[in-house]
Amino acid sequence: MKKILLLALCFYLSGCGDSSQKQTYYTQLVEEVAALQGQTIQNDTPKAHTLDSQANISEDARALVSRAHTSGYELITPKELSSHLDEYIIIATLPRGIYNLGLIPEARHFEFALSPSLNEDGSDWNWTADALGRAQEDFIKLLGENKEAKILFYDSGENIFSPVGSAHLGLLWAKHLGYTHLYRLIGGQNAWKDMNLPLSTQVPHCCQM
Numbered sequence: 001m002k003k004i005l006l007l008a009l010c011f012y013l014s015g016c017g018d019s020s021q022k023q024t025y026y027t028q029l030v031e032e033v034a035a036l037q038g039q040t041i042q043n044d045t046p047k048a049h050t051l052d053s054q055a056n057i058s059e060d061a062r063a064l065v066s067r068a069h070t071s072g073y074e075l076i077t078p079k080e081l082s083s084h085l086d087e088y089i090i091i092a093t094l095p096r097g098i099y100n101l102g103l104i105p106e107a108r109h110f111e112f113a114l115s116p117s118l119n120e121d122g123s124d125w126n127w128t129a130d131a132l133g134r135a136q137e138d139f140i141k142l143l144g145e146n147k148e149a150k151i152l153f154y155d156s157g158e159n160i161f162s163p164v165g166s167a168h169l170g171l172l173w174a175k176h177l178g179y180t181h182l183y184r185l186i187g188g189q190n191a192w193k194d195m196n197l198p199l200s201t202q203v204p205h206c207c208q209m
Helices: 002-014 025-036 057-071 078-083 096-101 136-143 166-176 188-194
Strands: 074-076 089-092 150-154 181-185
Touching: 025 057, 025 188, 057 074, 057 166, 089 136, 150 166, 150 188, 166 181, 181 188
Parallel strands: 074 181, 089 150, 150 181
Antiparallel strands: none
16 A cells, blocks of 8 residues: 555656646646747647647636736746746745645645635725634734745646635735745646646745644
8 A cells, every 4th residue: 555655656756657748728838828928838749639628728818918918027937937947035835745646846825716706895905714713923924024036936726717726815915915936837736737747745934843
């Protein structure tokens, strides 16, 4: 049983040495967003003829670009982040259980809801609901005092329209609190894994509990 669990973890984290990259919804989403932003990314993987979800990737990509533009943050690809990990404060907004299974190296954890909530009086910025009851001071401590630091948020990458995704909600709050250099990972952790980029189970020193 122990051997089976170790094997399952190996496949989750790294594909057990399989360096081939499958063309998935998330890898194609990264390509679509990069194309919309005028970027060129290297991908030697042939495109799949069909995807399991038959999702409208172009529409999703346009929604991501539009939301980033109107909300005041930037989008970056997994490959770009992997080459500049040390330049970013990275915040994973995933549920704690998923975060514990594997995180982008040095990613800190702060879970958010999947979409924003209104206050009882109908006004915006309901911190208690959005942050699932966690203190705002904890969030600010993770982000740091430097309001101009480069801060990147990521979630699973699954939610784009409604719900909008926990990474987007975290970005809205960081912007609201005065942070100015904000980024979202295109395709989230799913794109990161599909591109066979490394995950870690080592929680950053700042965030060990």
